[in-house]
Amino acid sequence: MAQRRISGGKLFITGEMCTATDGERAVPVNDLLDRASQRSDKMHSLSTLLTQEMDSHFPPYGRMQMPRPADCHTSALQTPNDKEQALQVSESDLMSLARSLLQAWVDPLAVLSTSAITLPHPSKSSISSKIQELQEHSKSLADGLDILSGKMGPSAQAISFLPYTGGTDLGQDRVTILNKFNFLLSCLRRDSHKIDSFLKVLRCRAAKLQPELC
């Protein structure tokens, strides 16, 4: 059981958090976190590119109003809203949040992937390939976080269930489809940023061996 102590905003992690064994070798946790944060960084970059690519060719007249991110299917998850809040969240909770968000997007990514093939958009092939890449990263990251959370205790392994209820069909007409697509992408962009931020906070908390990174 990891022992945590909050002191001045800094969290000192002792115990099992310090080291994690992967099979025969002892892989340090900070190294695993480093890898995880790199992958989440890549995921967020991809989603940012996707939204930019969508906007570049989006007919201005057909665009709806700004999608309301509050309507994202993951909005129910309570996440910190500023730095102070974020730094007060425990590592396990941070890990749990990250894993919950990651899990919540498995289904929507599948929907996006299937919809991208027939997307009425000139860059649909590029969009489709990016979404597929996102899926791969998501799967790989989920596996890595599973291992990490196993080192951090049961509270880290708790995942909040955030079902996607949008259905597999994005709409019938072109405008509806595009708007729905945009909306989902914006939700993905934010959630991927959250995951990335949580993991990077965790990384710096565990970076005893590499203080120069933080």
Next chain:
Amino acid sequence: TMKKVGEVVLLWLLILFIHNAAGEGYSPPGKPTNISCRSPEKETFTCWWKPGSDGGLPTTYALYYRKEGSQRVFECPDYKTAGKNSCFFSKNVTFVWVNYNITVVATNSRGRAFSDPVDIDVVYIVKPNPPEEVVVNVTEDKDWPFLQVSWKPPKMADTRSGWITLFYEVRLKLENKNKWEEVSAGQRKTLQIYSLRSGGTYEVQVRCKPDHGFWSEWSPSSRVKVPEYFPQERSMWILIVVFAAFILVIFIWMVYMNFHSVKRYLLPPVPGPKIKGIDKQFLKSGKSEDIFSSLVVSDFPPTTSNYEDFLVQYLEVYVPEERELIMDEGKDLQDDSFKTENSTCDNDSGRGSCDSHTLLTDKGGGDKEDGQQSDQEGSQAEADTKSQEEALEEELLACSHENLQSSNVSNEKEKVKSWPSLFSPLPQYSLSPVNRPNPPKTGQQHCLSDSLFTPNSMPSYFTQPGPSTRKGFRSNYWECSFDHKQSHPLHPQSAAHEHLQAQNDLNTAHVDYMGAPLDVHVLNVRPSEYVEVQRVSVEDGVLLHPVSPSQEDSRTLSHQTEDYSRVRVVNNDNGLLLLQRDAIEEEKSMCPYQEDVVSRASITPTLQNSATGINIALPILDEMAASGYIDTATMFGLPTH
């Protein structure tokens, strides 16, 4: 009506003027535009707008915002901190992962204008401040200095907790240049820069960027001067020059050591004239008459007497109590002939043209004392049969081996004047009175006759004689040897002498031997050239040595018996192949005759074309290990077993 129109227009203009003058020149403000917001550390943010026209009236601007999921409108809490036309959102009002809907309203007394709403999320608009405390040091290393750049993240950015992750970039340029060189430093906070210009002044700047955000502005330039370190390069050049000079010296020394071979390779020596009796210096003098006269030798065309001398040569083996071969004359002749060319022995001419005292000094000519039995009949066939003659003679020598062996030769050496010349194919010899009856002479005759019948097969003797010819010889040999075996022992010398005499009598062939210089010797040939036969081994073997003045003394005392060598092969041009013991033994298995082989015998090559009167330099046969080839070039210091 014209007047009326003018009045209406004037009235209308008046109304307008009044209207404007009444203060209606002001208009509501223009719409604010270009709302941009930035957050330096993801904890606060600032929005700026561009105001529109103010409409001539004091216009106030207000920024209102709404957060997502709420309809509550807030106004900007701070218009001042960030300057004019800005709104600063402090930490208290800044939330991340929340959409802000921001609108700027311009208001003046005439109205208000709303800007287009802008949606932002703080985490997407991060643009940090430039890095701070940029320090650039030039290292103390005088040889190859480099820059050490270090910096700190901007104050507000909290990188320690991982809330914000920054990447850095450094750029530098020479002070007087315009091109910046950018170097990425990752997340590190230090950087080393090498390959600096000696004595140059550099400007260094640093900037940073969050993992998902915008680049900061460049930090203010930090100037640094690189010290002079060029002298080091100069010392390196000095080292290179010294090394090159060293290499050059070695090269010159090598060329000097091999100067001659290099010179020979580059400038091969030009063969000079080698005409006996012609002085090279004399030629250079350029007197044509004298030159041509020198070319005409008195002896040419040879007179009958001279012809005889130089055609007929005899190999005389003298009985010790009988006449001694006089070598003096020959030597004198030889010396004379050698005069002109003794000194010149350069590299281009054949070895025959050199003064080689190993060559037979026999200058041709018959045996004076024995009488010149030979005639010039076969002179024409000389060229063809020369070598053949030699072979035959050797064969005869070999045939008479036993004779020699059996006899007790007390004479220390035998001097053979010359090879008997087997000239004509007809054995027209008559045995001269010999000391002892020589039944084997018939055998010898056989040897001779048989061998003589193969005049044209000589060329094949050079390497391997044709089976037929060889057989001819061999059979002759065997025949002879066999006969000789049974014969009573004869004095080797005498027997040899007899044998040779018979050969002489046969007059069957002429073998000419030339002294070492092959050129014009033939013209000065005297019949008194001898080949000295020296004993080679205990057993029967003849060592034929050309008599040389220098060696004669030593030879006379060294050998007591004569040995014979069997003629193995005769070179087409020159040389006789004398078999060595081993070779003989294995070949002549039939012949129980034991022979010792002359290890070496040097016999000068014969004259190729006596008609021309000029000898051709004949190649010297190399000595073959197994088969005692006559090495004409070998010196007198031959081992005599």
